[in-house]
Amino acid sequence: MSSKIYEYSVPTPDGKEVSLSEFKGKVMLIVNTATGCGFTPQYENLEAIYEKYHDKGLELIDIPCNQFLGQAPGTDEEIHEFCTLHYNTQFPQMKKSDVNGENELPLYTFLKSQKGFEGFTGPQADTMNDLLKKFDEDFQNNPNIKWNFTKFLVDRDGNVLQRFEPTADMADVEAAVAAAI
Secondary structure (H helix, E strand, O other): OOOHHHHOEEEOOOOOEEEHHHHOOOEEEEEEEOOOOOOOOHHHHHHHHHHHHHHHOEEEEEEEOOOOOOOOOOOHHHHHHHHHHHHOOOOOEOOOOEOOOOOEOHHHHHHHHHOOOOOOOOOOHHHHHHHHHHHOOOHHHOOOOOOOOOEEEEOOOOOEEEEEOOOOOHHHHHHHHHHHO
């Protein structure tokens, strides 16, 4: 089975491109991250999920993004150092990139077309709703990425299964990964 997601690639900090076709037959968790965000501690959960499921076929694709209140201000190297020092991350990090707007990665245009915004969940949902209303009164009615640590789960056939907003419980993210593995 072929899927459109395999037509996309993501840039690496050293200027190369990683084609998602390299991950055919694997489960992918694609996440836009930031080092200075209230959700940054999710790196710990992401690393635990990666360690638990990588050998079973999970690839975690970490795309740092500085579009949300400048919460990933460092260079790609500084971001990588922060993550390995504070969270012992072992999954590869891609080049810091935009996920919304005229310079967004084409991958994100595709991901958002597959799974739009369905609302925030969890104890931080109201806080996020209030925050986003300040930037975009119509935020609930467009598919844009709303904040750092939005995750897309892709199955072994390249189908986008689920979109998790940053407020989603990481146990739910892990359960979905486990089900896809």
